[in-house]
Amino acid sequence: MNIAGSGLSMHQTWLDTLSYNISNVNTARATSGSAFQAQYAIAQSAAGPEGGEGVRVSGIALGDAQGRMVYQPDHPLADANGYIRMPDIDLGSQMSQLIMAQRGFQAQASVLRNAQDVYSSALSIGKQS
Numbered sequence: 001m002n003i004a005g006s007g008l009s010m011h012q013t014w015l016d017t018l019s020y021n022i023s024n025v026n027t028a029r030a031t032s033g034s035a036f037q038a039q040y041a042i043a044q045s046a047a048g049p050e051g052g053e054g055v056r057v058s059g060i061a062l063g064d065a066q067g068r069m070v071y072q073p074d075h076p077l078a079d080a081n082g083y084i085r086m087p088d089i090d091l092g093s094q095m096s097q098l099i100m101a102q103r104g105f106q107a108q109a110s111v112l113r114n115a116q117d118v119y120s121s122a123l124s125i126g127k128q129s
Helices: 002-023 091-127
Strands: 039-048 051-062 068-071 083-086
Touching: 002 039, 002 051, 002 091
Parallel strands: none
Antiparallel strands: 039 051, 068 083
């Protein structure tokens, strides 16, 4: 149950970073500043004294601060040449990762539910005597 719980926690962090990135995919900034930086959860195995103990988030990596320059002369943040700075986020990739993170979260939740059912059944065997 600890391993499944650690998986739930990791997948929740992954889902949080993906939703943050997707919600900011169209965040424009002036060219004098840095672009919105995407967040990427870094997962790492959490080994205990007896072997595998699940997974943990070891940190959050940030995307490219340079972003990409987009020509939009009518945008209020456009510079003298008509450019704004947009994040370098691939929405298709973020959506694909979102599906993977959701499925992983669902799988970990299912493992926890099944383990709880098995433990409840085992406890009820002792009560029937």
